[in-house]
Amino acid sequence: MKLGIVSPIVTANPGAHAAWEAKAGIAELAQVARTADRLGFHHMTCSEHVAVPREAASQRGGTYWDPLATFGYLAAVTEHLRLMTQVLVIGYHHPLEIAKRYGTLDLVSNGRLLLGLGVGSLEEEFALLDRPFAGRGERADDALAALRASLGHREPAYHGSHYEFDDLVVEPSALQERVPLLIGGRTARSLRRAVELGDGWVPFGIGADDLRTMLSARDLPDGFEVILSPGRMVDPIGDAEGTARRLARLRAAGATLVTTAVEATSVDHYCDQLETLAVLAEEIS
Known part of the structure; x- marks a missing residue:
């Protein structure tokens, strides 16, 4: 079992962040990243929201650092730590936008991108960005297939139900031949999407018994991450x-x-906690 950390500071979800994070910034985040890198942690995370309605922020929080800018900085101060979006809302972007921007991140980080992707559920944010909310699941499936055909390809081509492109050059592109696509969700459909179109599943809000039942009902591919x-x-x-x-x-x-x-x-206490956590993880592996 490999262990990663939910990045502090970059989000402020109610009940899921500490008081010290409110006054912390990039220096403290970099200190955490360097410590996690030195200790051999697998990854750090960063989520995506562009603008959260005030009412929704009381449940979701309103602080969301942009993952591309955040990871671009952290890539320069770490060597091995993987950089995981958890999650990027795929419906907010054209697949080639993700392929170009996050492919460049994969390049500058020397192949350390883990691309966590979700369908999205905040209808007001879809409307703000002028993206269709209805039918977003079907659109996401096609976007994932288009993204798989694009990441790591200088001249991507794809012809699907919602996206179609060829005769294009996207340079630079991802360094990894196959960037891991990790699909977020809490339904059987999200697991199906992850198995058929991705490389792993990032469930949330599901009990252990239900998780085991859902996973046992699927024939998981070799190397599939849960x-x-x-x-x-x-x-x-x-x-x-x-x-x-x-x-x-x-x-x-x-x-x-x-x-x-x-x-x-x-932040110093946080890094001390990581030291102990790394030892515990090693003992139970």
Whole structure:
């Protein structure tokens, strides 16, 4: 089981961030990234929202650093840590926009991009960006196929139900021959989408028993990633046994990757927590 971290600072979801993060910035985020890189953590995350309605922000939070700018900076201060969008809303972008922008990120990070993608659920944001909300699932399926045909290809070509292009040059493109496409969601349809069109699944809000049932109903391809989260922050220093149990339960539920948030009172405390968490993860692997 490989372990990544939910990046602090870059989001401020109610109940899922600490007080110290409000005054922290890129210097503190870079300190966390360097520490995670040194300790061998698999990845850090960054989510996407352009503008969240005030009413929705009370549940979703209103702070969302842009993943492209954030990861471009972190790529320059780390060497091995993978950079995972969790998630990029695929319906907000043309597939070639993602192929160009995030393909360039893959290039400048020396092939460390993990492209987490979701269909999206915030209708007001779709309207703001003048993107269709109705039929977004079907459109997302076609966009994923178009994206797979584009990432890593200098002259991509695709002819689908919603997207069609050829006779184009997209340069630079991704360094990886196959950028991992990791699909977010909480339904059987999202798992189907991940199995058929992606390389992994990032479920949320699903209990362990339901997860096992859903996963057992599918013939998962070799190398398919199942990326789970403990659901709340862990405290490796203050509760080492409880943290280890929670990670072990996720592995038993089928996780191949775990992305976890860490309790902390400062950036230095956060990095100390990562030190202990790395040891715990090694012990249960």
